Structures are given as structure tokens and as C-alpha cells.
Amino acid sequence: MDDAGLLAFLVVKPADLPPAPVVRTRDEALARITPAANPQPCVMCGAPAWLTRTVATEAGHRWLDLCRPHRLAVSDWRRTQQPHVPFAETVNVLVEAAESVGLRVRVIASNLEE
Ligand SMILES: [Zn+2]
Structure with a gap:
């Protein structure tokens, strides 16, 4: 960069x-x-x-x-x-945490450089 x-x-x-x-x-x-x-x-x-x-x-x-x-x-x-942790792993942890307390999560992401 x-x-x-x-x-x-x-x-x-x-x-x-x-x-x-x-x-x-x-x-x-x-x-x-x-x-x-x-x-x-x-x-x-x-x-x-x-x-x-x-x-x-x-x-x-x-x-x-x-x-x-x-x-x-x-x-x-x-x-x-x-990032230190691959983005997908970070998202998976967040989704699992949300689901563990009964929340449903949908992740929407886009490339900021586009
Ligand atoms: Zn400083």
C-alpha cells in the first residue's frame, strides 16, 4: 500500500x-x-x-x-x-455468539474499494 x-x-x-x-x-x-x-x-x-x-x-x-x-x-x-483473523472466521464467531442467545443474524458485506 x-x-x-x-x-x-x-x-x-x-x-x-x-x-x-x-x-x-x-x-x-x-x-x-x-x-x-x-x-x-x-x-x-x-x-x-x-x-x-x-x-x-x-x-x-x-x-x-x-x-x-x-x-x-x-x-x-x-x-x-x-486482518489478524480472516474475515470469515470473525463473522462466524459473531453469528455463533448471536445464535447462542437466540438472535438470528444476516451479514451483508461489500468491498470498500469498489
Ligand atoms: Zn499516538
Whole structure:
């Protein structure tokens, strides 16, 4: 998935991210996350950023500052790009749970990318 997909996954608008240089240096990135230098806030929760990177967007290059939990969430998303449990298994568990209390369930799903 590209940067646009990553931002869509995070539900982040590119215009809400700070502008970044097209080519960033390691020092520029470290300055954004170094504890002694008052790290930038995580774009998702406002906690001190633990990782930063630049993303190419339709609004230009932007900084994406993330705290550790959100960084790990993105890392996992990038590695698998799939839910941890197959969707069908998740649905089956929900249906069985509903039926166990006497409810009848019908699941209607569609591909969000269409
Ligand atoms: Zn966060």
C-alpha cells in the first residue's frame, strides 16, 4: 500500500500534517522525535512522537509523526495488510455468539474499494 493508503488507514488528511522537505535528513527526523528536543505530537493521539517519516501526498511531502503504539499499529498493518483473523472466521464467531442467545443474524458485506 502506498502513502495515500497509509493515510487513509489512519484516517489522516494530508493537509493536517506539517509540510516536510522532499528529501529529509536523518538529523531533521531525529529532531522531531528526540525526547530532549520536545518531540512532535503523534498525529493520532497527541502523545510524544516515537517515530517520524515523510509521506508523499497530493498536498506535497508531509511529516507523519507517530507515538509508539500507533507506530506499531502501522507496522503491523504494513506487514500483513490483512486482518489478524480472516474475515470469515470473525463473522462466524459473531453469528455463533448471536445464535447462542437466540438472535438470528444476516451479514451483508461489500468491498470498500469498489
Ligand atoms: Zn499516538
